[in-house]
Amino acid sequence: MKIHEYQAKELMAAYGLPVPSGIVTDTVEGAVEAARAYLPDKACVIKAQVHSGGRGKAGGVKLARTAEETEQYARQIIGMQLVTKQTGPAGKTVHKVLVTEAVEAEKEYYLSIAGDNENGGLLIIASAEGGTEIEEIAKERPEAIARIPVSATEGFKRYQGVQTVEALGIPEANEKELISLLSGMVKLYLEKDCSLVEINPLVLTKEGHLLCLDAKINFDDNALYRHPELMELRDIAEEDPKEYLASQSDLNYISLDGNIGCLVNGAGLAMATMDIIKSFGGEPANFLDVGGGATAEKVKAAFGILLSDANVQAIFINIFGGIMKCDIIAEGVVTAVREIAPKVPIIVRLEGTNAEKGKQILEESGMAIIPASDMADGARKAVEAAGRFAEENRQKAECAKAGEKEGETA
Amino acid sequence: MSILVNKETKVIVQGITGRQGKFHTEQMLSYGTRIAGGVTPGKGGQEILGLPVFNTVWDAVQATGADASVIYVPPAYAADSILEAADAGIRVIVCITEGIPVLDMCRVKQYLKGKSCTLIGPNCPGIITPDECKIGIMPGYIHRKGHVGVVSRSGTLTYEAVKQLSDRGIGQSTVVGIGGDPVKCTGFVDILRAFEEDPDTFAVVMNGEIGGSGEEEAAEFIRDHMTKPVAAFIGGQTAPAGKRMGHAGAIISGGKGTAAGKIAALREAGVEVAMTPDRIGEALVLAVQKAGIYEKCLAGK
16 A cells, blocks of 8 residues: 655654655645745745655656745646656646655665565665665666665664665764664554655755655555554545455456456466467456455456446456356356446356356356357457457447438438 | 375364365365364364364374464464464465465564475465375366476466366476465475476476566576476566556566566576466477477376
8 A cells, every 4th residue: 555755754753753844735725824834934845745756757846935936836736637657648636735845955865665575574775876766776776776684573773774874875973863764764664564665865954964855655455454544544546446446345456558358366367368368469458356255246346347447348257266166256247247238248268166067157148258268269259359349339430420420411 | 206295294274164264175185185184273172074173283283293284364363373383393384375464474484494394375376296185275176197397476377387287188296386475485496496306297387477586586596406397487478567466476666577587587597488378388398398208298107
């Protein structure tokens, strides 16, 4: 789960990390009011609050020196579609801005705590080249990034802080500050089951102190059950509506740009299904893993989500039953097709536990379901069926247009 | 021969009285797995499916001499169950549970360091030595006894690979699903090493996917240490970066963990890579033909 910058900063502050003051608001008036805390002696920064990096480059972060500028920028940013490198071409609507003090920085650093999956621990990731995306630095100058392991059971140790000070080249006078900051970051990471605590940039101010100018925290979804307080930080407006709906039905769904809807059991097979659709010249509309314990209701919910995507021109159901029993999937498909009556062709491949029973249920339903003998056969049929469906729709649309014209002339 | 489990393996089921636990215990029993009993705290002394239920793994091991365990316990308690099995002296622990918090697994990994047990999973289909011992949730009937080892990060994609082998008359020595989570105790390299050392395994199929660096390490191991032919498939070639594809471990970030990078590394190590998931069986056949051991790999030989 992701949260907003302002929420991350609040959490960091609660763990004793130095963050700049700021007020979050969803109105222009609110922004102007908030800016009064800084203006006219100091400038303030208006920052779009969306779950994405690269906001500055996309025009979502502005420095305001006057009330007029504050109003102008707040008006610009609130409600805008922010298109960053991470949002995709559609961008994200900005609902809130953070009005925060402008800070003059002597130096910018990158600092984060992330998981060290290999060793089952954490990593302090530090670079003296802050401000830019760490991915960029990693690509161009990997030697400029230090990785210092921290034990998940022992937590942060002072020497790891000293190592980080050396890696960053932070002035000796700030060593204590950095060690306390790191200690807070690791504590936060461990106590709240984070998957990332990132400060980019961490700055050394003109006054000679360390300050977390930006903040990003991600949480481990698997551990959210033991942090009900974090669930309140979830912002549904930031999520893809279809992905949100899927999460409510406990489905693993990711929205993509193609035209073939996929319903698969198992994440690995779901990914492989996307790959094979592409190899036959099709484009998957989504990744969808219905999981191991799917019920008929879950299958129906999955169907509803796939069909709510207007781009979908065929649905490919690819099931290899292990935990999942094929007859249950088949029943779910039959109920869903009966209730939703989809117009798009449906291709079903059933294999594994109770596959024969499942095939029988589909056959006896008398519905226009296209059976597939294996996943290649299914993918090929899905790509072909989607093509036919698109063509038929095009012809229908043309006929309708011609009919309209005739009506006009008559 | 086989790796990790065989017809002598005695298994206990942790969480045997749960819905999943009970269902899959029935399936394992009917496959012929030697299930010695189950564990559910508070239900010790009861019987289920004709098997004794114990309060602790320790009790179960003392009473039955079991050396393997399979865990069907909800995610909040699964890490504890793994530690309990390790402390009770279980040799092979298979954790099926999906959704265990990452930090719980970090602690488990720290705890198990230096211990002699093997943990398979979590979030995995389990391990099977065809016709001898099935521990997990895989459909038994797709397997055939034979000489090709299979190791995979995914569940259903493993079944896909196994079926393609069986359909071509190629049997399996042991099939291991190492699981889709980012933190695990047994990786590709551990299983590849075991297959390399197993005299009854002649070739290996490896199913990887995007995210992490397990496939790259496997490629290095294959290049430097494996004499047996390997075929592979990498899932997620068309997955977008930055999105978690179901498995917590399957995410491309910072240009790392891409399918292209993994495929290149494997090819460089001499692995026969299937570009689409329907060609895994074909790739293995090609690999063993090149090595001149196709006939030996046919089931029943």
